[in-house]
Amino acid sequence: MLVQGMGLPKEDWLRAELGGLLHDIGKIGVPDAILRKPAKLTEEEWVEMRRHPGLGCTILSGIPALAAACDIVRSHHERWDGGGYPDRLSGEAIPPHARVFALVDTYDAMTSDRPYRKGLSHSAAVEVIRAEAGRQFDPQVVDAFLAVPEAQWRSVARLFTDHGTAAVG
Numbered sequence: 001m002l003v004q005g006m007g008l009p010k011e012d013w014l015r016a017e018l019g020g021l022l023h024d025i026g027k028i029g030v031p032d033a034i035l036r037k038p039a040k041l042t043e044e045e046w047v048e049m050r051r052h053p054g055l056g057c058t059i060l061s062g063i064p065a066l067a068a069a070c071d072i073v074r075s076h077h078e079r080w081d082g083g084g085y086p087d088r089l090s091g092e093a094i095p096p097h098a099r100v101f102a103l104v105d106t107y108d109a110m111t112s113d114r115p116y117r118k119g120l121s122h123s124a125a126v127e128v129i130r131a132e133a134g135r136q137f138d139p140q141v142v143d144a145f146l147a148v149p150e151a152q153w154r155s156v157a158r159l160f161t162d163h164g165t166a167a168v169g
Helices: 010-022 025-029 043-049 052-061 067-075 096-111 122-132 139-146 150-161
Strands: none
Touching (some): 025 052, 052 067, 067 096, 096 139
């Protein structure tokens, strides 16, 4: 939805879809004790967790049919203001598909229940996203996100929950 709304070329839509589906593949290299921890991570555990985007990109770069998704996998935790990881990219240096996916992934994380907290409502998540425009998120991506009706976001979430799997994120 957002890739289209941002005007990214149609030939790039598959790359965005693959990147979204594979964005956390690098977590295969993160210990289960960290991934499944029901409490806040320690700084040492965060160091391990922050390795997953680079590891994921390394995995995909060896598979020609999936290598195009590497920009999302590597850069989905970068922030517009440069405070993200793994490369501390900022602004337009962050690949466009990664900027789009970063917002969608964050929305999903905020609105999904976790073992340690209940998910936020759509309206509460939207307020956080608005507040983070220009800091965490590309302001243009935020505008495109806000142009999508809440009902469409709910229908996307149902695609995952109706199949008995956790939502992407």
